[in-house]
Amino acid sequence: MGALPGTSVDHPTPKTAGIGLRLQDLAVSYGDKAILQDLSLDIPAGRTTCLLGPSGIGKSTLLQRVAGLVDGPGQVMSSDGLPLTGRIALMGQGDGLLPWLTALDNVLLGARVRRERPDRDRAQAMLVRVGLPDVSGALPATLSGGMRQRVALARTLMEDRPLVLMDEPFSAVDALTRLKLQDLAAEMLSGRTVLMVTHDPWEAIRISHAITVMTGDPATIQRTLNPDGDTPRTIDTDAARDLWRELMHALGQVS
Amino acid sequence: MNRLVTGVCTAAVLLGIWQAYVSISGIEPFLLPGPFAVAVTLVERFDLILRHLGVTALEIVLGLLIGTVLGVTSAIVIHTIPAARRIGLPLLVISQAIPVFALAPLLVLWLGYGLWSKVAMAVLIIFFPVTTAFLDGLRRTDPGMLDLASIMAATQKPLRRTLALLIHVRIPAALPALASGLRVATGVAPIGAVVGEWVGSSAGLGYLMLHANGRMQIDLLFAALFVLALFSVLLWLTVDALLRRALPWQPDSFAR
Secondary structure, eight states: OOOTTTTTTOOOOOOOOOOOEEEEEEEEEEEEEEEEEEOOOOEEETTTEEEOTTTTTSSSHHHHHHTSSSSSEEEEEEEESOOOSSEEEEOOOOOOOOOTSHHHHHTTTHHHHOOOOOOOHHHHHHHHHTOOOTTTOOGGGGHHHHHHHHHHHHHHHHHHOEEEEEEEETTOOHHHHHHHHHHHHHHTTTTTTEEEEEEHHHHHHHHEEEEEETTTTBEEEEEEOOOOOOSSSSSSSSSHEEEEEHHHHHHHHHH | HHHHHHHHHHHHHHHHHHHHHHHHHTTTTTTOOOOOHHHHHHHHHHHHHHHHHHHHHHHHHHHHHHHHHHHHHHHHHHHHHHHHHHHHHHHHHHHHHHHHHHHHHHHHHHHHHHHHHHHEEEEEEEHHHHHHHHHHHHHHHHHHHHHHHHTTTSSSSSHHHHHHIIIIIIIHHHHHHHHHHHHHHHHHHHOOOOOOOOHHHHHHHHHHHHOOOHTEEEEHHHHHHHHHHEEEEHHHHHHHHHHHHHOTTTTOOOOO
16 A cells, blocks of 8 residues: 555554454344344455445445444454454545534544543644645634545544545535545555445445445345456446446345 | 615604504503603613613623523533533423522522622523523534534544534534524523512612502503513524624525
């Protein structure tokens, strides 16, 4: 992975090159309603895996289960056998920026909640890297949707975790901005283990090394595809269109 | 500017109707004095009214400060500690079911004729709106923000994590709700102070009005009432402006 400026600053958790995950027999239910059942999946280290499925199927719930934000039967294991606590960065649906903090202070949120000394220079460097050199003092409300997503990406990079969970992070921006952000995210997060939820097959095709299709109610893994080539992928190729057809077929099999 | 013109015109029309009614009907001045007579009294007795306003203003401001501190503290405690929630929430509702006005004589009995029984009345009357508004705000934090901050604070001890989420996410996110509660509180705090003065006091605008009423000095009563209303409106506008300035990130617009 490309060395980030300042990644050598001391950090509470030792950084590894990327950790693989093994999800085993995961299940989550809210009350009597089972959302996920018998869900097992291997997530390769240092790669981007997309969870693809229709809206409302439980993709976000799976992400929350992996993050430890919801409980349930089954196990989430890391490839090095160490606990995941403190090794996850989350990029949620929407930008999740705190509206009362400036862009720079939002990037520094992790340090704030952990009562660490905020490294303002490194935060500013992160903003520069996502293409926003001049917004550090701006409140989120004064930024465009695409800029807010970039700040959110800078905040995710600032956390510098080997495992990054993303929940439809670019679903709220226009198509062109989305393409740019996908490229940016693919570049910035390369080398980390990324698990990203999306309902957009083209997004999955563009940026993932592995695409896992979720279907059913309660949801389970339908199949996993491992397309060839580097990411971000160009999508106006025959291979990409074949992949799209295959994904749509997999998504449609149960409905 | 336009708003000022509208306001002055509205006031002029209402005062005109009042004066016309008094002049035409020939009603006795000790029943209803005209606005002109009230204005004359206001100027003549201004020192007296101002002295009593000072007392009432102090009661209101102290009541607001103490009531806000108590309300904010209660909301945080009720929100954070499960045991406090089980006990505190019902108590909060019951406290509102008891009319504060019925407690006024008791407060005078316990705290005396002076300042503190009135401050206590103001505190009691604003405690509920401040506490419930802030508590509602604390409960309504965006789950996405909480998830994010929880993951960021995952390595912290549970207590410290709860505190970090409270300080960095829940409380700031609830400030607009608290501001709504404070606006209501600022509007009703003068009622508490004046009711307290009616029940038993030797100073304050409430005392002055009761005193004037008993001596058929209705013009003085109206003059004191006018000053009280003016003070309350100015206090509200000041608090509103301060809250707006303190929360510049909060969207703020009227219907177009």
